[in-house]
Amino acid sequence: MFVKVAERSRVAEVRRLAVQSSLAQGFGEQDAGRSAIVATELATNLIKHANGGEIVIGSFDDADGQGLELLAVDKGPGIADLHKALTDGHSTSGTPGTGLGAIRRNANAFAVISWVGRGTAVLARLKPDGQAATKANxxxxxxxxxxxxxxxxxxxxxxxxxxxxxxxxxxxxxxxxxxxxxxxxxxxxxxxxxxxxxxxxxxxxxxxxxxxxxxxxxxxxxxxxxxxxxxxxxxxxxxxxxxxxxxxxxxxxxxxxxxxxxxxxxxxxxxxxxxxxxxxxxxxxxxxxxxxxxxxxxxxxxxxxxxxxxxxxxxxxxxxxxxxxxxxxxxxxxx
CATH class of the missing domain: 3.60.40.10 (PPM-type phosphatase domain)
Structure with missing residues (x-):
């Protein structure tokens, strides 16, 4: 599922679709709440820092386990210092600066890549609490x-x-x-x-x-x-x-x-x-x-x-x- 995010009204839509997808995959209420937080932060970051982008909502089943996959891609200015960007309190937009940090804390697998002047891609994978370890390689x-x-x-x-x-x-x-x-x-x-x-x-x-x-x-x-x-x-x-x-x-x-x-x-x-x-x-x-x-x-x-x-x-x-x-x-x- 591909969702264009070009204005703030789309943040709520991304959150709704992410929660809907997580519940369809058997997430409980608390884990679906984590999905809502991650989806909200990903979509909000696109508006704040990249003048929009795209969210992809899907699923995964591999060495990371099974669950909800959220991807955010943009062609914005990129992140000059990823280490700082992942630190709570760091912000370039005058906000509390908890976006990427909140995503990483709530995701079971998290990855980000960015190039100055060429945009950013962020991955967050979430799985239900208590899921057994996978043997996939x-x-x-x-x-x-x-x-x-x-x-x-x-x-x-x-x-x-x-x-x-x-x-x-x-x-x-x-x-x-x-x-x-x-x-x-x-x-x-x-x-x-x-x-x-x-x-x-x-x-x-x-x-x-x-x-x-x-x-x-x-x-x-x-x-x-x-x-x-x-x-x-x-x-x-x-x-x-x-x-x-x-x-x-x-x-x-x-x-x-x-x-x-x-x-x-x-x-x-x-x-x-x-x-x-x-x-x-x-x-x-x-x-x-x-x-x-x-x-x-x-x-x-x-x-x-x-x-x-x-x-x-x-x-x-x-x-x-x-x-x-x-x-x-x-x-x-x-x-």
Whole structure:
């Protein structure tokens, strides 16, 4: 859920939607109250310090646990001194200066990244009190924004986690609207039904299943830590990248449209040496990004990577989706 925040009246709407989402996820009254505080502070900060921005309300299920995810992104002046900004009492707007500090105290996982003159992205993840510890060893972040004016997104993403591997799918249904949505959803159904299949036969199965739809661009990646490689198949215009030891390696897709014209479905292998991060996104985001232009982002929480690329590279005239998956050991501890 994406909420533009350009005036103070939107703060109450963000708070209401965050509480509604937390309650739908099984939060109790006290934990929903924490969600209200965090949502209010995030939205208020956008108005006070950035002349507006956008809040993304979603969920998470990974090494951080399960619960409510709140993201705030802006293109404001940025934060010159993050350490000071996180200290209660510090303010640049004449207010009590409890915004980021209150967010960090009430969130179970918190991360922020900012560049002077280039804006800020803030992540807050909240989970219900008493939730059991997770055994997951990966972090997942995905955003899916529909074509302007549409209620259904013609893109879709999914992740399957097995003891030995992590599978990732991105699907971009041809066009936009309900028919594109159906193609993306059908791709996800096949991906989930065949969890554990190697990427090439899995892509072939999706290709066959999409014959009754308008088709889609798809990409399937499998992170294989034991083999030290990412296995990858792409059909059509899905952008894919492997982040490893501070470097970005683009992964290659085959031409075509799954379900209609895919003359060659071939898998490629990409070795890695450190804990890997995989990025897949639809062509609703420009692929002309360069993480070296964003100091610190390559090592940041996957949700911040997804949020910043969405903020700066969404084309605005198409559905737009991105998913970022990282082996948990590659992510710095959330504060």
């Amino acid at each position: 990966y972090l997942i972040s995905g955003l899916c924004a529909p074509y302007p004016g549409e209620t259904e997104c013609g893109d879709g993403w999914a992740v399957s986690t097995l003891p030995a591997t992590i599978g990732i799918l991105m699907a971009d249904g041809s066009g936009h609207g309900p028919e594109a949505h159906k193609a993306a959803r059908r791709s996800i159904e096949i991906f989930r039904e065949r969890a554990g299949w190697t990427v090439e036969p899995l892509a072939q199965a999706i290709d066959r299943a999409l014959g009754a739809t308008r088709g889609a661009a798809i990409a399937v990646a499998e992170i294989d830590p034991g083999g030290g490689r990412v296995n990858f198949v792409g059909i059509g215009n899905i952008s894919a990248a492997l982040l490893d030891q501070g470097l970005v390696r683009r992964m290659v897709s085959n031409n075509g449209t799954a379900g209609h014209l895919a003359p060659r479905i071939r898998a490629f292998q990409y070795p890695f040496r450190g804990p890997p991060t995989v990025i897949l996104h639809s062509d609703g985001l420009s692929a002309r990004w360069d993480l070296s232009e964003y100091p610190g982002l390559i090592a940041a929480h996957p949700s911040l990577i997804a949020a910043v690329l969405y903020r700066d590279f969404r084309r605005g005239r198409d559905d737009a989706s991105i998913v970022v998956v990282r082996r948990h050991s590659a992510c710095p501890p959330a504060s």
